[in-house]
Amino acid sequence: MPKAVVLLSGGVDSTTTLAIAKAQGFSVAALTVHYGQRHAVEVAAAQRVAHHFGVTEHLVLTVDLRPIGGSALTSDLAVPKGRPVDQLADIPVTYVPARNTILLALALAWAEVIGAQDLFLGVNALDYSGYPDCRPEFIAAFEQLANLATRTGVEGTARFRVHTPLIHLTKAAIIRRGVELGVDFSLTHSCYDPLPNGAPCGACDSCQLRRKGFAEAGIPDPLPYPAPSHAAEKET
Amino acid sequence: MPKAVVLLSGGVDSTTTLAIAKAQGFSVAALTVHYGQRHAVEVAAAQRVAHHFGVTEHLVLTVDLRPIGGSALTSDLAVPKGRPVDQLADIPVTYVPARNTILLALALAWAEVIGAQDLFLGVNALDYSGYPDCRPEFIAAFEQLANLATRTGVEGTARFRVHTPLIHLTKAAIIRRGVELGVDFSLTHSCYDPLPNGAPCGACDSCQLRRKGFAEAGIPDPLPYPAPSHAAEKET
Numbered sequence: 003m004p005k006a007v008v009l010l011s012g013g014v015d016s017t018t019t020l021a022i023a024k025a026q027g028f029s030v031a032a033l034t035v036h037y038g039q040r041h042a043v044e045v046a047a048a049q050r051v052a053h054h055f056g057v058t059e060h061l062v063l064t065v066d067l068r069p070i071g072g073s074a075l076t077s078d079l080a081v082p083k084g085r086p087v088d089q090l091a092d093i094p095v096t097y098v099p100a101r102n103t104i105l106l107a108l109a110l111a112w113a114e115v116i117g118a119q120d121l122f123l124g125v126n127a128l129d130y131s132g133y134p135d136c137r138p139e140f141i142a143a144f145e146q147l148a149n150l151a152t153r154t155g156v157e158g159t160a161r162f163r164v165h166t167p168l169i170h171l172t173k174a175a176i177i178r179r180g181v182e183l184g185v186d187f188s189l190t191h192s193c194y195d196p197l198p199n200g201a202p203c204g205a206c207d208s209c210q211l212r213r214k215g216f217a218e219a220g221i222p223d224p225l226p227y228p229a230p231s232h233a234a235e236k237e238t
Numbered sequence: 239m240p241k242a243v244v245l246l247s248g249g250v251d252s253t254t255t256l257a258i259a260k261a262q263g264f265s266v267a268a269l270t271v272h273y274g275q276r277h278a279v280e281v282a283a284a285q286r287v288a289h290h291f292g293v294t295e296h297l298v299l300t301v302d303l304r305p306i307g308g309s310a311l312t313s314d315l316a317v318p319k320g321r322p323v324d325q326l327a328d329i330p331v332t333y334v335p336a337r338n339t340i341l342l343a344l345a346l347a348w349a350e351v352i353g354a355q356d357l358f359l360g361v362n363a364l365d366y367s368g369y370p371d372c373r374p375e376f377i378a379a380f381e382q383l384a385n386l387a388t389r390t391g392v393e394g395t396a397r398f399r400v401h402t403p404l405i406h407l408t409k410a411a412i413i414r415r416g417v418e419l420g421v422d423f424s425l426t427h428s429c430y431d432p433l434p435n436g437a438p439c440g441a442c443d444s445c446q447l448r449r450k451g452f453a454e455a456g457i458p459d460p461l462p463y464p465a466p467s468h469a470a471e472k473e474t
Binding site (some may be wrong): 061063066067069071097098099101110111114115135137139140143144148153157208 | 273293299300301302303305306307308316329333334335336337338339340344346347348350351368370371373375376379380382383384386387388391392393
């Protein structure tokens with residue numbers, strides 16, 4: 003079986019992407035990056051997911067992006083709560099500068115070392131937060147770069163491919179696909195700003211997109227959410 | 239003065255690149271990455287260089303690439319010694335998979351946060367070791383990626399440029415240019431496999447390219463080298 007490196011954050015999208023890579027016949031090597039994210043609890047979710055799918059190669063790298071900052075996920079900036087997620091147009095403060103470029107660069111390095119030519123990334127350009135590095139043109143540009151950046155670009159021995167099987171799916175369709183492929187979404191974590199006990203806040207963009215997706219899919223979200231907060235109602 | 243992010247390893251090339259960025263009128267923000275390299279002593283050289291040039295913004299990031307491995311610089315693989323550097327054609331074991339992609343991705347992230355649109359990288363496609371990510375086509379592909387990966391790619395507010403002022407220079411020309419611009423090369427470090435006291439080995443590709451460059455420039459290399467080793471002579 004050919005190997006593929008799957009970027010696994012432990013959320014709905016990357017977990018479903020992992021299940022798709024397996025279903026396509028790849029031997030999955032999962033890469034999780036602990037980048038100083040506020041919701042580092044997602045790293046534990048990634049470990050649960052990798053275990054659930056019998057992934058034997060799971061690399062957790064530490065790349066602390068907090069000294070760079072510039073995002074609510076890696077600094078003290080507040081995570082927006084209760085924004086109407088069907089009207090997200092601007093790039094929110096939860097955008098982490100160049101994050102997907104950094105993640106793909108690390109995945110490319112590992113792929114080159116373990117002999118994988120396929121990278122999987124669970125980006126989604128439909129039910130998403132407007133991040134520039136989730137767009138198809140970004141992915142195409144990275145794939146081109148990957149084939150110039152590495153040994154294979156000189157030796158012509160192989161070609162890297164960046165797979166984004168979710169890019170044109172709604173969140174509801176992603177969840178339905180995940181369920182079909184045996185994903186246990188109780189193992190996953192999506193919230194940007196979890197409560198002290200690790201439970202989701204229910205009101206950040208990521209929680210809202212997840213909850214809307216489960217609702218539209220007609221599938222109960224197995225995660226426990228707090229009752230709607232007064233603050234979230236006010237902002238909406 | 240516009241800001242530029244200069245990737246500064248503390249070697250001849252990146253130090254001269256920093257001097258060029260300053261001479262071109264940029265306010266320099268220097269980025270050094272401690273990536274688990276065998277020659278981590280170069281990080282101290284980068285700090286000396288930044289201080290010498292009065293750089294007030296110098297970020298040293300830790301991104302440990304040793305769990306990825308695949309290179310003599312980040313694993314126990316031996317660093318080749320005494321290879322004839324005028325005949326380097328293959329990609330040597332000191333190639334660090336996707337390193338320049340990772341470094342540029344981090345530089346891009348920081349540039350976006352501090353409002354810089356110019357990145358400087360001291361790659362050189364002439365007197366170099368045959369690394370794929372030192373070639374002009376790689377740089378062009380990264381520049382294209384950078385403008386899709388970031389806020390500016392969506393908002394159209396700015397354009398990133400990747401400057402590689404040394405890319406077509408010989409090592410001797412780089413050294414002469416550095417001297418003209420006030421570089422003190424005694425502050426720099428080039429060796430891949432330094433002696434326990436931090437002094438250069440004199441025989442790795444990087445030492446040899448440096449020594450050849452100084453010799454061709456007719457400038458004495460201020461670093462102390464050991465007498466040629468028996469092993470290096472045998473391999474040559």
